[in-house]
Amino acid sequence: MSNKMDRVRRQQEAHIKHFASLRMSTNTVAQSEKVAATKTLQNEYIAQWLELSDFLNLDECQIYEQFLVWEPEVGGSIDRISTMVGESFKEFAIRDMDKLDTLREDMIKEAGYLAEEIGLRNNAEVLSEILYTYGNLFIEKSEDLTLDILPNRYVTLVDDEQRIVSAVRGEFPENIIMKANKLVLYEGRYGQRIINKDKFIHIKYKDTPIFWNDSRGRQTFGVYSASPLHRVIMPIWRKRMTNLADVMWRFKNVPREHHQVSSEMFSLDKYIGDNNTKRAAANAEAVAFLTSYSAGLKNQVSDQGYATLDTVKIEMIESHNQYMQTNELIDQINQEIWTAMNMPKSMITGESTSSYASELVIANYVSQKIVQISSKIKPVILSNIRQRLKLINSAFPVDELDIKIEMNMAATKLETLRQMAIMGQLKVFTDDEIRDEDGYKPLTDTQKAELKEKAKQEVDMKQTALPSGNRVDGTKGAKPPQTPQSDVQHSNDQSTKNTRTDK
DSSP states (O other): HHHHHHHHHHHHHHHHHHHHHHHHHHHHHHHHHHHHHHHHHHHHHHHHHHHTTOOOGSSSHHHHHHHHHHHHHHHHHHHHHHHHHHHEEEEEEEOOOGOOOOHHHHHHHHHHHHHHHHHHHHHHHHHHHHHHHEEEEEEEETHHHHHEEGGGGGGEEEEEEEEHHHHHHOOOOOBBBOOEEEEETTTTTTTTTEOHHHOOOEEESOOOOOOOOEEEEEEEESSSOOOOOGGGGHHHHHHHHHHHHHHHHHHOOEEEEEEEEEEEEOOOGGGGHHHHHHHHHHHHHHHHHHHHHHHHHHHHOOTTTOOOOOEEEEEEOOOOOOOOOOOHHHHHOOOOHHTTTOOHHHHHHHHOOOOOHHHHHHHHHHHHHHHHHHHHHHHHHEEEEEHHHHHHOSSGGGEEEEEEEOOOOOOHHHHHHHHHHHHHHHHHHHHHHHHTTTTOOOOOHHHHHHHHHHHHHHHHHHHHHHSSOOOOOOOOOOOOOOOOHHHHHHHHOOOHHTSSSSO
16 A cells, blocks of 8 residues: 555656646746847847838838838928918908909809818818928829829829830930920839820929939939928938947846856865866756756846845946937937928927027918918819819809918917007007908908997996096096105006096
């Protein structure tokens, strides 16, 4: 019976040891997998940014679109700009309001309905975003009056179709292209189409003529506009390299613990045999101890303490390398990006260390910039609305239709109201001129009567609130009591009298 019990006990001990070895093996594998996964994650992160930053082998349109999608400063700026452009499109009107009649009023109302139907503001956002990203906007005119945006990457402009044939042969004439008479879509590719000048619209971010090589290598002058994002290629390139260097440096220089085990435990005098035997035995025990000790650290949580013998000493190893402040450098590069895009940081992030006067100047500039971009898109949208109105009523004088563009930031709005208040105090401007300063229409007779009634009610309320004491010199209000001393304190110059009810 005892032999049977011993055999069972030995089997149980064997199972326990086997389970423990499996668990230790599993933990060791899991830990090694975590380490490998961390290294893989870092390598994949770096590889992804290196692939995106291979600017020498990327098409310019690919670079611009990548900035729009991946770069916070660029994408945020363009998003804010396009939103403000959409908001800058206000109500419809006619150029000469003196001609306003029933027909023209109906035309303005129908234009408003059409604007909602086609999503005018949304279209303005889309068109402005493409224009600001690529510097060029290509639109094909459709028979159903829809605006078909063409992909910049596959568009080329030529003055003659012979240029297309020459490019296929690898021949490039010395004379440069200066006229955009034909638009070629997918030139040299499957599905190539040639669109005549009257069938497409080309809007340039800047009309300043510059030399530019198209995607086929032909030199042009005054045909294309440079993209605003072209100026940020080098700063973003440098910023990405700085970020990657920072990632690798920080991964390499994470503070680590150094657990020092006293070598006295494995001195040769504790072993028997010749020197080689002693060294082998000491080395085997040292390796076994370190392996066991390291295994106990692998599953330890970050806030857990250590329980060791006095033969173990734990110290922190930190990097002593002199490293440049990365954040300051990145902030400097970001400032270059804001400058290159003509978009102040405060307009995007809402943060600024500038004074109110400086922010007012910035707000005025941004408003002008938004109006400028909107004015480039306006002819396309307005022409489309006019064509649609003609289909509704051919008698509409669509050539007189206009759309108001206006963009006032909060700071400029307050400044405009302050100027209007000053204009009112000067007494040399009419009410209509003051209202026109902020784009308000002249008051109607009904509005004027309403304002007069409000003013009368305010005067009656003030008179009711005045004390009913002594009333002198025929005035309705009571004079404050005066003494020789208080008379000096209560000045009665003309400006004070204008603001008092007891004058």
